[in-house]
Every structure is written in structure tokens, then in C-alpha cells.
Amino acid sequence: MVRIDPYGGIRWHWTTPKAQDILRRRALPEILQLYRDLHGLPQQELADLLGYSTSYVSRIETGSRTITDIGVLRHIAERLGLPPHCFGITDDADGDHQLVIQLAESVLRLAEIARQAGQATTAVAELWPLVARLEARTADGHTDLDTLRLLARARIGLGVALGHVLPEERLATAARWTGKGLSVARRLGDPGLHAHALRHHGNELRKSGFHPRALDRLGQARDTASTTTERAEAVILLARAAGAAGNAAVFDEAVEDGRRLLNEVAPSALFSEFTLHEVRLRGLMGTGRVAEAVRQLDQAPAAGLAATSQWRIIAAITAGEVLLRQGDATGAAQQLTAAVDGATLHRLPHQLQRVVRAGRRLPEVQGRANDALARLRAEIAA
Structure with missing residues (x-):
């Protein structure tokens, strides 16, 4: 306690x-x-x-x-x-505590399902009251290990969901919540939970632009992974962060590690041949190897059943960026327009912001993305 x-x-x-x-x-x-x-x-x-x-x-x-x-x-x-x-001693308060534990587990599972299905706003709506209740219980002294583990997972889940629905200028809020989850997880002597927290906090730091810290957290997650699945999920996020930071050495090492793990790990929403290909394309662009990214574009594998809506949208934006560098404005417009439609449907403002930046030479696409972004900003403000 x-x-x-x-x-x-x-x-x-x-x-x-x-x-x-x-x-x-x-x-x-x-x-x-x-x-x-x-x-x-x-x-x-x-x-x-x-x-x-x-x-x-x-x-x-x-x-x-x-x-x-x-x-x-x-x-x-x-x-x-x-x-x-x-x-x-078992009393009414203890019974209430056990009920809270059971309900919290259900909320966490449902929120994860909602987020993976592209309904991150629903996940936020479910997780926010749960986090508030768990915070209140810990402040009242209900701080057994089960409650603390739930608190860590709820904080992380809330941060990840916020990382989907907030615009870029507010993504530091998502990183703060995953960081609060990590602060609990690192103390509980649970390697799996600690690795989970490191992965998600590192990814939110990457999205917020804190590249050195993101690489540090994700490197720790890879090095402390106790299963091949944990390592695969850390490696793909490390590759994303290294590509965003322009760190070619770390990026290449992580991508090669990911390729080896493709034969050892079942495809998931985060790690698969499809997601690794997208991460590689973006990282090649980020580390100045545009020609290689163009050559790799046509080798994109099928998305598969494990790919979430968000990953398909992310991949479309990356493909649009590569096509623009290749000089294929028509193909780029098709990819980016599809990404705008998907990001609008699933309320993903920072993906729309990526389209706005990518579509500078495509005024119609950029205008469409800006309009959708303005509507989402108004909803968030409300």
C-alpha cells in the first residue's frame, strides 16, 4: 500500500x-x-x-x-x-473496492476496442471518468497493487486515446498522461506493465516532437522487453521515432530488427508487414533517402485484417508524400484525399495537419483538409 x-x-x-x-x-x-x-x-x-x-x-x-x-x-x-x-476483514467498502476493480477492467477493454476501431473519442469519454475515480480512490488510501496497476493502465490508455484526437499543438497533454502512467508502472515490479508504459509514453513523446526523450524511452522498451511481441511493438515505434528524429543509424537497426521479428510474431494492429513498410517509407523520407522511399513504394503489402483505420490513413498520407516527391501529383491527390476522408470520419486532427503540410502543392486537397480541421477544432473547443 x-x-x-x-x-x-x-x-x-x-x-x-x-x-x-x-x-x-x-x-x-x-x-x-x-x-x-x-x-x-x-x-x-x-x-x-x-x-x-x-x-x-x-x-x-x-x-x-x-x-x-x-x-x-x-x-x-x-x-x-x-x-x-x-x-x-471483509466489509462493504472492500466489496465496493472489488466491484471497482471488475468494472475498471471492463472499461479498459472496451476503450481499447473502441480506439482500435477508430473511435478514439469514445475511448476518451470512457476513460476520463475511470481515471478520475481511480485517482480519487488512491487519494483516499485505496492503493493496493491492483488499483495501482489499473491507475497506470488507465492513465496510459487515456494518454494514447488523447494522442489520437488532439491536434498537434496539444499532443503534449497526451504525453503527460502516458508519463503519469509510466511513473506508477516503473515502481510496481511488473516488467510487462513497465514495458507497455515505456512504449506508449515514448510514442506520445515522439508525436509531441520530444525526439531525444522518445528515443530513450523506446530504446528502454526494446531492451527490457520480456517477449518477442513486446520487442516487436517497441522496435516499430523506435523506428518511427528514429525516422522522425533523422537518426539513420537507429532507424536502420530498428527496421532490420523488425524484419527479423516478422517471422516470429503474429500480426497485430501495431506490428505487421504493412505497418513496418509504412514506418520504413516515412523513415527513409525523414533520413533523406527519398529515392529509396520511391523505389519501395510499389512494394507495399496488403493491409490485412489486423490493420486499423488509423494505420490505413497514416499509410495513405505517407504514400501521398512519396508520390509528390516522385512527381505524381494525381496519385498523391488520390491518396491524400482518401486520407482526409478517413481522418475526418475518425476525428483525427493531427493526421489532417499532416495532409495540410504534405498538400502544399495541391491547393484543393489542402483546402479540404483545412476545412475538416477547422470543424474538428471547433468540436474540440466545444
Whole structure:
């Protein structure tokens, strides 16, 4: 368990393996001793906090006095800021806590499904109240590991969803939310959650233009990945970030790593032959190898069932950019117009901003993108 101060700083002592083992065993003598160690309290001060005599507390700590009275256990739990279930007490509040956990899991799953289906605004609408409720529960002392894991995942999910629906000038908000999720995840001793947080925070940093920090987070995600799937998802995002930063060495290494992993990992919404090809095209452009990007354009694989609407829109914009460099204005206009229609349907303002930049030599397409962007900005402002 942890305490949270009014400024959002978390004291993580109760999340350590030692503390979790003590809490799991409901070892009251060790709980009291650990509490005193964490807070630097002499036995007298702990006795004052609990409202008992020093000799009574001493007998509890040595195990010569066993506490079985539910009222006493509930009192100690309240004074130490621990939920009653740490002492084997099940009450209405604990039941409510379990309900929150179950509902939160459902909300997180549904929000992810909505986002993958191109309905990121729905995901934001679902996640925002969940995050607020979990933040409130942690502030009230309901900070067991399940709640903290949910809080980390909800913060990350909200940041990723916001990263879909906010315009570029506001994407730092998405990066802040994924960063808040990472701050929890890195402390919980859960490698999979930590890698998940690093990947998404790094990607939102990339979108916000914080390239060195993005490369750092995504490099950590790749290096600490415990499964091939985790590594594949980190590698493709690292390639995107390196291409955006113009770092050809890191980009080439990540793309080559991704090619090897294509034979080891089942296609997903994030990592597939289709998405890796798009990332490679954009990265080649970003690292000054336009001719190579043009040569690779015709080798685009089919999108496949795993490709989301957003990835198809992203790929269309990238193809339009390459075609413009090739001198094919007609083909570029077709790709970028399709991207405008898709970005408008799925309410993706920063993809429209990409079209506006890419379509400078296509005034009709650029105007269409600007009009759609203005409508989305008005909706966001409202």
C-alpha cells in the first residue's frame, strides 16, 4: 500500500516485495514493525498513533499478544492507512473496492476496442471518468497493487486515446498522461506493465516532437522487453521515432530488427508487414533517402485484417508524400484525399495537419483538409 500526498507524489514503501509479502501473510507484528521502520517511529510514537500503551504494542510486535477482535483490527488498519482486507476483514467498502476493480477492467477493454476501431473519442469519454475515480480512490488510501496497476493502465490508455484526437499543438497533454502512467508502472515490479508504459509514453513523446526523450524511452522498451511481441511493438515505434528524429543509424537497426521479428510474431494492429513498410517509407523520407522511399513504394503489402483505420490513413498520407516527391501529383491527390476522408470520419486532427503540410502543392486537397480541421477544432473547443 502507499500514501499519496496532495501534490500527487507517491510514497511507494508498501509496494516493495518485502512489504507485499508481509501484507499477503497478514502478519500484524511485522506490519507494525515495518510501519515504524518506514516512518522512523519509536514504539512510543506508534503506540500514541494507535491509542494504546507502549507495552501493549510491544506485546503485539513480539507476537506474545495475538489480536483477533475485528473492531481492534479495523481500528489499527484505519490508523495505519491500510484497507481492512490486509487484516482479513471483509466489509462493504472492500466489496465496493472489488466491484471497482471488475468494472475498471471492463472499461479498459472496451476503450481499447473502441480506439482500435477508430473511435478514439469514445475511448476518451470512457476513460476520463475511470481515471478520475481511480485517482480519487488512491487519494483516499485505496492503493493496493491492483488499483495501482489499473491507475497506470488507465492513465496510459487515456494518454494514447488523447494522442489520437488532439491536434498537434496539444499532443503534449497526451504525453503527460502516458508519463503519469509510466511513473506508477516503473515502481510496481511488473516488467510487462513497465514495458507497455515505456512504449506508449515514448510514442506520445515522439508525436509531441520530444525526439531525444522518445528515443530513450523506446530504446528502454526494446531492451527490457520480456517477449518477442513486446520487442516487436517497441522496435516499430523506435523506428518511427528514429525516422522522425533523422537518426539513420537507429532507424536502420530498428527496421532490420523488425524484419527479423516478422517471422516470429503474429500480426497485430501495431506490428505487421504493412505497418513496418509504412514506418520504413516515412523513415527513409525523414533520413533523406527519398529515392529509396520511391523505389519501395510499389512494394507495399496488403493491409490485412489486423490493420486499423488509423494505420490505413497514416499509410495513405505517407504514400501521398512519396508520390509528390516522385512527381505524381494525381496519385498523391488520390491518396491524400482518401486520407482526409478517413481522418475526418475518425476525428483525427493531427493526421489532417499532416495532409495540410504534405498538400502544399495541391491547393484543393489542402483546402479540404483545412476545412475538416477547422470543424474538428471547433468540436474540440466545444
